[in-house]
Amino acid sequence: MAHRTHMGLLGYLAVWAGLLVLTLLTFGLSYVHLGDWGMPIALVIASSKGLLVALFFMHLVEQNATNRIVAAVGVVFVALLLGLMLVDTTIRAPSEAPKLMSTEVEY
Amino acid sequence: MAGSRVAEHFADLETQHHSARLGMWVFLASEVLLFAGLFALYGSYYSYYTTEFHEAAKANTIYWGTANTFVLITSSLTVALAIWAIREHRVRLSKLLVLVTLALGVVFLAIKGVEYWLHYEHGLLPGHLFDSHKLHGRGAILFYTLYWFMTFIHAVHMTVGIGLMSWLALGIHRKKVVPEHHIALELGGMYWHLVDIIWIFLWPLLYLVR
Numbered sequence: 001m002a003h004r005t006h007m008g009l010l011g012y013l014a015v016w017a018g019l020l021v022l023t024l025l026t027f028g029l030s031y032v033h034l035g036d037w038g039m040p041i042a043l044v045i046a047s048s049k050g051l052l053v054a055l056f057f058m059h060l061v062e063q064n065a066t067n068r069i070v071a072a073v074g075v076v077f078v079a080l081l082l083g084l085m086l087v088d089t090t091i092r093a094p095s096e097a098p099k100l101m102s103t104e105v106e107y
Numbered sequence: 108m109a110g111s112r113v114a115e116h117f118a119d120l121e122t123q124h125h126s127a128r129l130g131m132w133v134f135l136a137s138e139v140l141l142f143a144g145l146f147a148l149y150g151s152y153y154s155y156y157t158t159e160f161h162e163a164a165k166a167n168t169i170y171w172g173t174a175n176t177f178v179l180i181t182s183s184l185t186v187a188l189a190i191w192a193i194r195e196h197r198v199r200l201s202k203l204l205v206l207v208t209l210a211l212g213v214v215f216l217a218i219k220g221v222e223y224w225l226h227y228e229h230g231l232l233p234g235h236l237f238d239s240h241k242l243h244g245r246g247a248i249l250f251y252t253l254y255w256f257m258t259f260i261h262a263v264h265m266t267v268g269i270g271l272m273s274w275l276a277l278g279i280h281r282k283k284v285v286p287e288h289h290i291a292l293e294l295g296g297m298y299w300h301l302v303d304i305i306w307i308f309l310w311p312l313l314y315l316v317r
Binding site: 006007008012013015016019020023026027030038039042043045046049050053054056057058059063064066067070071073074075077078081082085086088089090 | 125128129135136143146147150151176180181184186187188190191304308310312315317
C-alpha cells in the first residue's frame with residue numbers, strides 16, 4: 001500500500017453526503033408524476049449511488065485496473081441478462097402473456 | 108489471517124493482497140448475478156403488470172423502507188471509515204466503527220422485521236398466502252411474492268455480513284487484524300458494500316414505483 005493514495009476522512013464524508021442527497025432526490029422524485037420516465041430515472045440515480053459506493057467506499061479507484069475490469073464485466077453481464085429478457089417480454093404479443101396454470105385459482 | 112506471513116506461492120505480501128481483492132471482486136460479481144436473476148424476473152413481470160405493480164407498491168411500508176436505506180448507506184460509511192481508521196493506526200477507533208456497522212446492520216434487520224410483521228397483518232404475503240382486502244389480482248400477488256423473495260435473500264446476506272463484522276471486530280480485538288495486515292477487513296467491507304448496493308437498487312423498485 002506504499003504508493004497508492006488513500007482517501008481522507010473528508011472524502012468519505014463527502015461521498016456519504018452525496019449518497020444521502022441522491023437518496024433524497026429519488027424519494028422526492030417518486031412523488032412527481034414522471035410517467036414512463038419514472039423507472040429509468042430512478043435506476044439511473046441508483047446506478048450513480050452504486051458507482052459512488054463501488055469507486056470510493058470499495059476503493060475501486062485506488063485498486064488495480066484489473067479489479068475495475070472485473071467489476072465492469074459483471075455489470076455488462078447483468079445488463080445483457082436484464083436487457084435481453086426485457087426485449088423478449090416486451091415485444092411479445094399480448095396473447096402470449098403468462099396464463100394461469102390449470103392448478104391455479106384466479107383471485 | 109496467519110499473522111503477516113506471505114503464503115508460499117506469492118512473491119510478496121502486496122501481491123497476495125492484490126490477489127485477495129481480485130478474488131473478492133470475482134465473488135461479488137457472482138453475487139450480483141444471483142440477484143440479477145431476481146431483478147430480471149421483477150423486470151419481466153413489471154412490464155406485464157405495470158399498473159398493478161404501481162398499485163401494489165403504494166401499499167408498501169415506504170417510510171420504514173426509506174429509513175432502512177439511510178441506515179445501510181450510513182453503515183457503508185462506518186465500515187469504510189473502519190478501514191481508514193486502521194490505516195491511520197487508530198485501532199480502537201477501527202474496532203468501534205466495525206461494531207457500529209454491525210449495530211446498524213442489526214437495526215436494518217429489526218426494521219425489516221417490523222415491516223414483515225406489518226405486511227403479515229395486512230395479508231401482503233407471498234404466493235397463495237396473499238390475502239389482502241385492498242389489493243387483488245395476479246399483479247399484486249406477483250409484486251409481493253417478488254418483494255418477499257428479494258428482501259428475504261437480501262436479509263440473509265445481511266445476516267452473513269453481520270457475522271463477518273462480529274468476526275472482524277474480534278480479529279481487531281485479538282490483534283490478528285492490524286494496520287500492517289488488514290486485508291480481511293477490506294474484504295469484509297467489500298461484502299458489506301455489495302449488500303448495500305443491492306439494497307440501493309431494491310429500494311426504488313419495491314417502494315418508490317408509484
